[in-house]
Amino acid sequence: MSIAAFAARRLGRGVLTVWFAVTVTFLLLRLLPGDPALAVSSPTQTEATRALLLTQYGLDKPLVEQYLLYLAQLLQGNLGTSFTQSVPVLDVLLVRLPWTVLLTFSALVLTVLVGVPLGVLAASRRGGFLDKAVQVFGVTGQSLFVPSIGVLLLFVAGLELRWAPIGGAYSEGTYGGQWYLSVLHHLVLPCLSLTLVQLGSYVLTLRATLVDALADDYVVLARANGLSERRILWKHALRNALLPATTLIGLQLGFLVGGAVLTETVFAYPGVGRGIYEAVTQLDFPVLQGAFLMLALTVVLANTVTDLVYGWLDPRVKAS
Amino acid sequence: MAGLERPARRAVIVGGLGGLSAAAIAACAPSAPEEPAGGEEGASSAGTETLTIATTTDVVNFNPVVGNSRSDQWVTGLMYPRLLTIAGDGTKEAELATEWGYVDPTTGYYEIRGDFAWSDGTPLTAGDVAWTLNAVKRDAPSGTFYGQLAEFVQATAVSDTRVEFTMTAPNSSLVDEIGFWGCVVPRHVFEPAGSIADFANDGSGGGWVSAGPYVLTAVQAGQSYTLERVAKYPLVEGGVPVAAKVVYRVFPDVNTEILALRSGEADVIANALPPAQVEQLRGTDGLAVQEATGLGYAHMVYNMDNPDLAKTEVRQALARAADYEAIRQVALSGQAVSTGSSPLMPVLARYHDPSITEYPFDPDASRALLQRAGYTADADGMFGLSFRLIYSLQDSVTSQWAQMVKDSSAQAGIEIRLQGSERNTYLAQTNDGDYDVYAGNFAIMDDPVLNFSLSYLPGGAINYTNVDDPALNELIAQGARATDLDEKVAVFREAAKLVHEQVYDNIMYTQNLFFAHSDEWSGFISRPSELLSIINPVSVASATKSAS
Numbered sequence: 001m002s003i004a005a006f007a008a009r010r011l012g013r014g015v016l017t018v019w020f021a022v023t024v025t026f027l028l029l030r031l032l033p034g035d036p037a038l039a040v041s042s043p044t045q046t047e048a049t050r051a052l053l054l055t056q057y058g059l060d061k062p063l064v065e066q067y068l069l070y071l072a073q074l075l076q077g078n079l080g081t082s083f084t085q086s087v088p089v090l091d092v093l094l095v096r097l098p099w100t101v102l103l104t105f106s107a108l109v110l111t112v113l114v115g116v117p118l119g120v121l122a123a124s125r126r127g128g129f130l131d132k133a134v135q136v137f138g139v140t141g142q143s144l145f146v147p148s149i150g151v152l153l154l155f156v157a158g159l160e161l162r163w164a165p166i167g168g169a170y171s172e173g174t175y176g177g178q179w180y181l182s183v184l185h186h187l188v189l190p191c192l193s194l195t196l197v198q199l200g201s202y203v204l205t206l207r208a209t210l211v212d213a214l215a216d217d218y219v220v221l222a223r224a225n226g227l228s229e230r231r232i233l234w235k236h237a238l239r240n241a242l243l244p245a246t247t248l249i250g251l252q253l254g255f256l257v258g259g260a261v262l263t264e265t266v267f268a269y270p271g272v273g274r275g276i277y278e279a280v281t282q283l284d285f286p287v288l289q290g291a292f293l294m295l296a297l298t299v300v301l302a303n304t305v306t307d308l309v310y311g312w313l314d315p316r317v318k319a320s
Numbered sequence: 321m322a323g324l325e326r327p328a329r330r331a332v333i334v335g336g337l338g339g340l341s342a343a344a345i346a347a348c349a350p351s352a353p354e355e356p357a358g359g360e361e362g363a364s365s366a367g368t369e370t371l372t373i374a375t376t377t378d379v380v381n382f383n384p385v386v387g388n389s390r391s392d393q394w395v396t397g398l399m400y401p402r403l404l405t406i407a408g409d410g411t412k413e414a415e416l417a418t419e420w421g422y423v424d425p426t427t428g429y430y431e432i433r434g435d436f437a438w439s440d441g442t443p444l445t446a447g448d449v450a451w452t453l454n455a456v457k458r459d460a461p462s463g464t465f466y467g468q469l470a471e472f473v474q475a476t477a478v479s480d481t482r483v484e485f486t487m488t489a490p491n492s493s494l495v496d497e498i499g500f501w502g503c504v505v506p507r508h509v510f511e512p513a514g515s516i517a518d519f520a521n522d523g524s525g526g527g528w529v530s531a532g533p534y535v536l537t538a539v540q541a542g543q544s545y546t547l548e549r550v551a552k553y554p555l556v557e558g559g560v561p562v563a564a565k566v567v568y569r570v571f572p573d574v575n576t577e578i579l580a581l582r583s584g585e586a587d588v589i590a591n592a593l594p595p596a597q598v599e600q601l602r603g604t605d606g607l608a609v610q611e612a613t614g615l616g617y618a619h620m621v622y623n624m625d626n627p628d629l630a631k632t633e634v635r636q637a638l639a640r641a642a643d644y645e646a647i648r649q650v651a652l653s654g655q656a657v658s659t660g661s662s663p664l665m666p667v668l669a670r671y672h673d674p675s676i677t678e679y680p681f682d683p684d685a686s687r688a689l690l691q692r693a694g695y696t697a698d699a700d701g702m703f704g705l706s707f708r709l710i711y712s713l714q715d716s717v718t719s720q721w722a723q724m725v726k727d728s729s730a731q732a733g734i735e736i737r738l739q740g741s742e743r744n745t746y747l748a749q750t751n752d753g754d755y756d757v758y759a760g761n762f763a764i765m766d767d768p769v770l771n772f773s774l775s776y777l778p779g780g781a782i783n784y785t786n787v788d789d790p791a792l793n794e795l796i797a798q799g800a801r802a803t804d805l806d807e808k809v810a811v812f813r814e815a816a817k818l819v820h821e822q823v824y825d826n827i828m829y830t831q832n833l834f835f836a837h838s839d840e841w842s843g844f845i846s847r848p849s850e851l852l853s854i855i856n857p858v859s860v861a862s863a864t865k866s867a868s
Contacts, residue, residue: 033744033745033748033749034744034745034747034748035748037462038744038747038751039743039744039747040388040462041388041462041463042464044774045466045467045781046470049460049466049467050751052460084380084381085380085381085520086386086518086520087520087522087524092541095540095541096542099542154576155579158583159582159583162583166576166580166583167543167571167580168544168570169540169543170540170543172370172372172567173370173565264542265572266572266576267572268542268543268569268570268572268576269542269543270541270570278380278542281377281744282380
């Protein structure tokens, strides 16, 4: 299959996935108990005011009509207007998106930067103390829950040690270079939380595949040819072991995005995740639909990129 | 990328992603502020400090007649003045208005200060007040303000400092309630935007305009709201707010707010402290705890659409099956006062009737009442009565005492099934009347006319009992018409007695509210309720940081 056909097929599958996500989100939101008029209004509002609000939100129309209108709107690139904020959904999301991108991207990079050496270390010392320690760390990491680790970090590093701020993305009143430093400083704890909860599975996967790779014939041959253990490990075995780990990164992006919702909430980090939390409490359907669409697009895009990168890393995939 | 070697390709991809992210974040980078405009030179009391206030929610809507959340009210409250404020006993006091009352039984008036101006230099006049009232009535925004205008007809600015408005029927509380719940917005900003209900007021048209002590200058949704001092605010001593900036910082919950206060990242917590935290924070070095009078109440309401609960004896039996003192001591750590089971709480000193006393916790009396109503206990002492009590899981105090009510009701032979739900489900259940017993609370129940009308008249928005008692209806109507205060008090005491006897409502307590701040800051002026507390506009404008 040509690369163009491969990409077109992936794209088609991606569009279908996004449509499915959009439809499920649309329906799920309308299955939620309560209604947006109740969520945003004063308890002393009358039934007439509530009905007026529902009409204004377009929620008085039959479900099918609402859905078709929403799809038509989406096709025109219009995500709608926030019920509660009276501003376009795109504006609401774009203000927050860079922070989520920064957080998830940092966590992803940190996971790879820390995960690869740890995985290699464990595999190359299979059965040894370091290997066991990495495995214990990996299993523990997998069982961590973002809010638990977040609150712990906040208390220890934020309050007791005063190493990092309690919340937010930057300090008020900082500008220029100071502002960038402040952004990095505020990023430490959320990024660490998110990295810690996903690092375990990455390290364990990499370790397992690397252990397998190190037992393959080509490694034996490389050893027989007198290649150094370091070169065999890093240049040959790791290259092959990275394939499943790359797939995992793609899959983990979905998890990362989900984790970002919790992380941003715990650390009051002003990303899309925190916005979703607020929108859920206010039943702001357009913002939630827009946010989930954006997240679905991100995950689909990441998986498509992973597929393409996979082909790039392993020529056999491209050939097949 | 066919021409690139693999390492180079990787570098391009990683660099590209990193670059995109950095560019997006760089777009968020704030620019250094310009030098402040003139006008503050003469302000000797003006400081350079920033007061950071912690809140748990974002500002949802910057339009003060739409926004309903606490943060909405707190932030916009620093920009859009109210005509009246409230004293510790629930009576209204002057804020923008200097005088208020009635021209005749169906015409109210406000005389306002002449020294207020919007931050863009436009004077604040009675024209702004009249326009705001008429626009809210016309466009029906979802905020609390519109709910006060049911009997309002039209306002007219009869001079630059006097507004008069007409109403559909005599109502002795309307002037007070509109004055307190309403705010004034700048006509020259809001009118061109069309419907006041749809205007986002998000500053996209060149920033915000304020007539309060501070004006919003920067927003980072999800993180912070920065307000800067205006040149002149007549309600504060010296005419200029003390702190140069006020920053509202968003934290996920009150526990994180406390961490931030202790670490010095916040100076004040806007939310009332959970009862269990008050004593601990009182004893923490560097922190101070200040009290604000509670103006609301927590209550249980029995749905009279249920045939059993429609019987007075059953409601009376339930009312005697809860240990209110234990609830106040355990769930509220003693930080609540009994209302005497009356909707006229002690805090409403002029109205409160000490002859109405709290329902005693007496399971034997409950049993006797049920037997008198024709119910018979089984071998286990249960009367076969089972009621579903709903409450919000977000309300930790109610969640705690709901369990206590369940246990104590069992002693009286009544089964209570608890159903805690997340807030939106709870609101939907409440709206649909989907409960036997409703447990909840109201933050501000300051005016008997309004509160009794909403709570006990048929069709009232918060008539959760579904009561329709002609005698009570007549008393409420009579009280609304009464212009003589003594007569009004007497009528509402009579109405409260009826509510108490018939258990149309079971008012359990008024919670005392406590607020924490850094002891480096002083000069706060406490007002009743969580809405105003120590972060009301005058208090925030008066807060001073001690020289360290």
